[in-house]
Amino acid sequence: METGSVTTPFGRRSMTLGMLASQVMAGEIKPDQSVDKWKLFRALCEAKPLLGIGDRALAVLNALLSFYPKNELAQGNGLIVFPSNIQLSLRTHGMAEQTVRRHLAALVEAGLLLRKDSPNGKRYVRRDRAGEVDEAFGFSLAPLLARAEEIEQLAAAVMAERQHVQRLRERITLCRRDIAKLIEAAVEEEIPGDWQGLYHEFRDLIEGLPRSPTTAQLELLLDELTVLRADILNRLEIRVKSTKQRGNADYIERHIQNSNPESTCELEPSFETKQGAIAEQDNDRWAVAPEKGRGEAAYPHRQKKEEEQSRRPDVRNDGGGLKSFPLGLVLQACPEILAYGPDGVIRNWRDLMAAAVIVRSMLGVSPSAYEEAANVMGPENAATVMACILERGGHINSAGGYLRGLTRRSEKGEFAIGPMLMALLRANASAGRKVG
Numbered sequence: 275m276e277t278g279s280v281t282t283p284f285g286r287r288s289m290t291l292g293m294l295a296s297q298v299m300a301g302e303i304k305p306d307q308s309v310d311k312w313k314l315f316r317a318l319c320e321a322k323p324l325l326g327i328g329d330r331a332l333a334v335l336n337a338l339l340s341f342y343p344k345n346e347l348a349q350g351n352g353l354i355v356f357p358s359n360i361q362l363s364l365r366t367h368g369m370a371e372q373t374v375r376r377h378l379a380a381l382v383e384a385g386l387l388l389r390k391d392s393p394n395g396k397r398y399v400r401r402d403r404a405g406e407v408d409e410a411f412g413f414s415l416a417p418l419l420a421r422a423e424e425i426e427q428l429a430a431a432v433m434a435e436r437q438h439v440q441r442l443r444e445r446i447t448l449c450r451r452d453i454a455k456l457i458e459a460a461v462e463e464e465i466p467g468d469w470q471g472l473y474h475e476f477r478d479l480i481e482g483l484p485r486s487p488t489t490a491q492l493e494l495l496l497d498e499l500t501v502l503r504a505d506i507l508n509r510l511e512i513r514v515k516s517t518k519q520r521g522n523a524d525y526i527e528r529h530i531q532n533s534n535p536e537s538t539c540e541l542e543p544s545f546e547t548k549q550g551a552i553a554e555q556d557n558d559r560w561a562v563a564p565e566k567g568r569g570e571a572a573y574p575h576r577q578k579k580e581e582e583q584s585r586r587p588d589v590r591n592d593g594g595g596l597k598s599f600p601l602g603l604v605l606q607a608c609p610e611i612l613a614y615g616p617d618g619v620i621r622n623w624r625d626l627m628a629a630a631v632i633v634r635s636m637l638g639v640s641p642s643a644y645e646e647a648a649n650v651m652g653p654e655n656a657a658t659v660m661a662c663i664l665e666r667g668g669h670i671n672s673a674g675g676y677l678r679g680l681t682r683r684s685e686k687g688e689f690a691i692g693p694m695l696m697a698l699l700r701a702n703a704s705a706g707r708k709v710g
Contacts, residue, residue: 281390308348309422311339311415318386318418321428327384330369331377335386337365338413347419354390356397356412378413385421388414435489442492449499450480456506458696465513470603476502477703598654599695601626607698608661623654630657633664637673647681655691662694 318325319332341355359371366374381387392411399410418425453476460469479498483491601623605612612620614629614636634644639660648656659680663673670676683689 281388303349303416303420305349307419307422308346309419310345311342311347311418312345314347314418314422314425315339317426317429320432321425323432324428325384325386325425327380327386328377330373331380331384333366333369334362334374334377335381337362338387338415340365342415347415347422349416349419352410353415353419354399354410354412355415356399356410358397386417388417390414439489439492442489442496446492446496446499449496449503450476453499453503453506454696454700456503456510458692460506460510461696462690462692465510467509470600472502472506473603473699480703598652599658599691603695603699604658604661607695607702608658608665609702610664611661623657626661627653627657630660633660637663637667639674639677643674643678643681647677647684650681650684658691658695662691662698665698 315332315336318327318335322328322332338355338357341357341361342353347353357365359374362374362378363369363371378387382389390411390413397412399412457469457473457476460467476499479495479502483495487495601620604626605620611626611629611633612618614632615621615625616628620626620629631644634641637660644656644660647659651659659677663670663676667673680689
């Protein structure tokens with residue numbers, strides 16, 4: 275049983291004020307105070323970052339608690355356990371005795387254990403004639419009982435912080451999704467604006483986050499993403515309001531056409547196509563099917579859209595009615611093509627088209643298939659498509675058949691490059707996060 279007197283450590287171990295404070299605290303335990311030892315241990319596991327102890331120290335403490343005969347830690351049950359280092363090593367699944375001693379010292383230093391050393395430093399128990407414990411020498415669990423309320427409060431604080439971080443990450447994920455989809459919608463609807471610049475700003479914010487961010491860094495990122503999302507929404511709302519005021523029937527008709535509910539074009543398409551999959555199935559993902567039974571004359575707005583695109587400096591119309599996206603956006607979506615440029619650099623469209631010829635040969639695409647694609651789509655778009663095929667080479671069984679399929683769809687007005695590039699941008703961003 276506890277004597278309540280102050281004890282000093284055996285041998286060369288020095289006495290510290292921290293040890294004295296722990297002993298004083300243990301002496302203030304109320305007679306009726308008790309706590310479930312395993313419930314307290316779970317709280318310790320939660321509060322370990324604030325207590326300054328590691329997993330292996332907790333494993334040693336778990337072994338010590340297993341030597342305590344009762345489930346309830348209480349003054350009346352005695353709070354001394356006296357296993358040898360060999361027994362502790364066995365109950366910690368073979369932890370070396372030297373390691374056990376080091377973690378016991380860490381638990382004492384953290385104020386979770388007290389040493390009650392015998393005159394010779396051994397751990398043992400002295401019993402009376404009735405077999406009851408008269409005096410024991412070993413480790414006292416009294417600090418755990420004395421600090422039980424504090425430990426539970428620390429555990430609650432850690433859990434609250436973890437939940438707060440989880441909510442921050444959820445809101446950041448929602449913001450990221452909103453921004454990416456709103457920018458893509460603006461590009462697809464051809465709304466004027468520096469959408470590429472906004473996308474770069476968005477990526478800079480995401481990539482500037484450290485691998486293990488603090489709560490403050492997450493809060494700052496959420497604030498910045500919220501401001502960026504509000505800016506994009508404001509631009510889109512202004513466009514919607516101005517469209518309603520003008521009563522632009524062509525714009526509304528184009529919006530309805532692009533919003534075809536039967537289209538299989540997904541904003542975030544899967545990249546899990548198996549190696550042997552048929553290329554035609556993959557083509558459908560990036561196709562926008564026109565209404566059946568209506569000829570080109572039934573779409574007078576297309577001619578107007580092409581005329582508008584031809585006047586824009588950053589978007590051009592090539593063969594087949596496809597629009598060419600900025601070279602910087604293409605290279606960001608398809609970085610692998612850079613290795614095939616002159617001296618490993620692509621500075622302009624001519625360099626990209628030269629690299630596409632090399633990639634065409636490497637992937638086994640026939641010259642006739644590439645020439646046909648260039649005639650239908652335009653040379654810049656054909657080079658862009660080759661860069662995309664190279665980026666997704668592991669998912670495409672036949673690059674030549676795939677390119678011919680896209681060429682046929684382009685002739686029919688069923689293929690658009692925009693969703694392809696945006697999907698690759700997101701895929702590359704996601705791969706960067708996993709690697710980083």
